[in-house]
Amino acid sequence: MSDQPFALLIAGPTASGKSALALGVAGALGGTVINTDSMQVYAGPRVLTAQPSEAEMQVVPHRLYGVRDPAEAASVAWWREQALAEMAAARAAGRLPILCGGTGLYFRALTEGLTEIPPVPAVAREEARHLLSAEGPAALHARLLAADPDSAATLRPSDGQRLARAWEVWRGTGRGMAFWHREGGTGPAMLRDVPWRFAAIRLDPPRDALRAAIGLRWAAMLRGGAEAEVAALLARGLDPALPAMRAHGVPELGAVQRGEIGLEEAGRRACLAIGQYTKRQATWYRHHALAAPSQTHTIHARITGMEQFSERERLEILAFVRSCVDGSGTAH
Structure with missing residues (x-):
């Protein structure tokens, strides 16, 4: 080697x-x-x-x-x-x-x-999971589109797991996934x-x-x-x-x-x-x-x-x- x-x-x-x-x-x-x-x-x-x-x-x-x-x-x-x-x-x-x-x-x-993202509080994570379970991925995508359109534009309305992650990041850090991606990472x-x-x-x-x-x-x-x-x-x-x-x-x-x-x-x-x-x-x-x-x-x-x-x-x-x-x- x-x-x-x-x-x-x-x-x-x-x-x-x-x-x-x-x-x-x-x-x-x-x-x-x-x-x-x-x-x-x-x-x-x-x-x-x-x-x-x-x-x-x-x-x-x-x-x-x-x-x-x-x-x-x-x-x-x-x-x-x-x-x-x-x-x-x-x-x-x-x-x-x-x-x-x-x-x-x-x-x-x-x-x-x-991308390095700050730790997300448990309450934000629980909220994201609840919304995904109660409303479904399409509705969560619509919520994200209104709150964080830059991040929502990169995600499919059917991709529940990534939508939940994007929502919890926005709620937990005050910034969206797209912002943290632009900030760089590891x-x-x-x-x-x-x-x-x-x-x-x-x-x-x-x-x-x-x-x-x-x-x-x-x-x-x-x-x-x-x-x-x-x-x-x-x-x-x-x-x-x-x-x-x-x-x-x-x-x-x-x-x-x-x-x-x-x-x-x-x-x-x-x-x-x-x-x-x-x-x-x-x-x-x-x-x-x-x-x-x-x-x-x-x-x-x-x-x-x-x-x-x-x-x-x-x-x-x-x-x-x-x-x-x-x-x-x-x-x-």
């Missing part, structure tokens, strides 16, 4: 095969896989959030999977702090940090930095005052391949115990506005357990929601570079494992990563 710390980013939409690729690269190059997915940090819904299996986690080190209680919302700032610690630990052990996931905001927090990731270098492998499979994969994943989740995971979450009586309670499949299977819809309808709704989410993910990645073009390798296929590639393709992927480690990476 060079003196400047280096980490590999593996990103793409849900069901594109990021975890399988990360496992293959980590096994070949001595890597540690660090979760970069906002739902996979939660303990409990392992099947629902498609966390790596116990067997996969025995093959190479995996970090930040299932480490957060669903009752406690995980912030981007919390994840960034944990990820930086795991990246430093991997490097100290002579392993390649591989950040794998589909949450673009997490990747951006690493590569571009995170800056890119550093290790003992030396900036991390990043290269990226971006998965961009065809839409039809993703649709098929989403259907297969849903069926596998049901076989793997997804209904029991949802029952366990509901039994805790958690706030439905919490991120873990809005993970794909939780609202739909919760409706099944309340007798509101059947399992087939739940599957239709869940797969539709996941498909729409993957479109937004793909759009985000097309408009946000995770690394310089010369340090980015794009794969236009869904990954089921390194074994799906020809020997030439496997060598090409690994050669790209090795070249980026020594600073001479070239895009493919």
Whole structure:
């Protein structure tokens, strides 16, 4: 390894095969896989959030999977702090940090930095959650538009979690999210005052391949115990506005357990929601570079494992990563 710390980013939409690729690269190059997915940090819904299996986690080190209680919302700032610690630990052990996931905001927090916002009083946070629960995201967006139009203009009326965060920041600090973004923040990731270098492998499979994969994943989740995971979450009586309670499949299977819809309808709704989410993910990645073009390798296929590639393709992927480690990476 060079003196400047280096980490590999593996990103793409849900069901594109990021975890399988990360496992293959980590096994070949001595890597540690660090979760970069906002739902996979939660303990409990392992099947629902498609966390790596116990067997996969025995093959190479995996970090930040299932480490957060669903009752406690995980912030981007919390994840960034944990990820930086795991990246430093991997490097100290002579392993390649591989950040794998589909949450673009997490990747951006690493590569571009995170806006620093003062602590928000609990009363403001509780007010935001109450408004979101009682009135819904569209009404909360309308409130925010009147109070803090600059911040509201950057958010979708359906994005309840981010709207609630924007509302609590405005109420709790007297300034909106847009103001704090303009103020600057942490800056890119550093290790003992030396900036991390990043290269990226971006998965961009065809839409039809993703649709098929989403259907297969849903069926596998049901076989793997997804209904029991949802029952366990509901039994805790958690706030439905919490991120873990809005993970794909939780609202739909919760409706099944309340007798509101059947399992087939739940599957239709869940797969539709996941498909729409993957479109937004793909759009985000097309408009946000995770690394310089010369340090980015794009794969236009869904990954089921390194074994799906020809020997030439496997060598090409690994050669790209090795070249980026020594600073001479070239895009493919």
